[in-house]
Amino acid sequence: MSGKTLYDRIWDAHVVKSYPEGDDLLYIDRHLVQEVSSPQAFATLDARGIKVRRPQAHLAVADHAVPTRRTGHPFAAGLARDQVDRLRRNAANHGIRYIEMEEAFHGIVHVIGPELGFTLPGTTLVCGDSHTCTHGALGCLAFGIGASECTSVFGAQTLRQTRQKTMRVTIDGTLPPGVTVKDVILGLIARIGSGGGVGYALEYAGSAVRAMSIEARMTLCNMSIEAGSRVGMVAPDETTFAYLRGRTLAPQGPDWDAAVAAWSALASDPDAVFDREVRFSAAELVPQVSWGTTPEHTLPVTGIVPDPDDEADPTRAERMRTSLAYMGLSPGTAITDIAIDKVFIGSCTNGRLEDLRAAAAIVRDRKVAPGVSAIVVPGSAAVQIAAEREGLHEIFTAAGFEWRDAGCSMCVGMNEDRLVSGERCASTSNRNFEGRQGRGGRTHLVSPTMAAAAATAGRFVDARELA
Ligand SMILES: CC(C)[C@H](C(=O)O)[C@@H](O)C(=O)O
């Protein structure tokens, strides 16, 4: 018999019971709760008179709807404020810790989980949010769930799930200067397609992944869902343990040593067999820019917008035509000839300290191009505080960027930060479907380095020339 994959190892350790149909009932260790996806689950609990079974396993924070200009700007009335107020009330009713917008622990749910040490290797972690795959960067089994599943986790701390197939993505070698992990994941999605990962749990491996910081691994795992995979993970190692040591909710003292000993066994066995293997070299990557309305519509910055007439598959060709019309682009246009109106640096993909440092390194001694408006939104208050301590906010504001408070911001059109129709944005977020950043808005997904370079040039430029 062959060995176990990391995914199966964590899965097997959490099976409460197995059903004849082949599904398993899994014990869920941790649950993150945000304002958009939780109201229905709380309403169901309340209607049935059920109390949350293990309040300490849940952590609630509002991120999607919060304003990112807090000082001097009262919360805008309406849906956004109601969502945040309701989450606070629901959490209080059920004895769940709720992080207030003004707290130093506040931020995007997928940024604060790891930061606080709420996310730990070997655990099962869920959230009513598709980017829960981000947390797999720490070697846990993390996935997004729907509203009715949230009810089950609140009430019973369990979930009935179907085991996924496994895919290993091995990335060896060293990333060239100016090329970042965002280019790795966009490049992977361009290669396997937005549906390439459907039905698979991804494990990222290889020397390039081993060399990555936890922040970079989070960027990688974050966009697993954009390849269609609910799960992305990296086996924990010394980098993981060093990241977690001393975090607020991480084990301390003798518990820490015991935890590290247990976490050290969390890897895929050398003879584990994956259902699919994908392999590529980091050295061959160049900076990527998405041109269409799915992340698989991504090209090297040196590329030209493709012609649907050259696409043999009629369905794909039609999709390309629709995308080009929405994006206001013509085939044959060089990516570097595409001018932009806005720049958004932030989100759970690229709103961590390392991302802001990379962007600041490009922006230093340069200015935002005339006519471009650019914002930097730290992924959490902790990122914001650390960045300000290093003076990054001054670099950004001196260049003409706005420096905001933490939240999902312009990643998603659920708060005040939006594109207006027709505006074109270089964005470090993860989704580029029609209207994602505001109705009629046009999104190009890029790395923080590329977004910063685009901000200063007013169009896409090859960040390798500035790095
Ligand atoms: C609103 C929320 C449930 C959603 C998600 O599931 O991912 C959002 O975070 C997103 O990125 O599209």
Ligand code: SF4
């Ligand atoms: S930052 Fe964007 S992708 Fe991440 S949770 Fe918020 S809306 Fe979703």
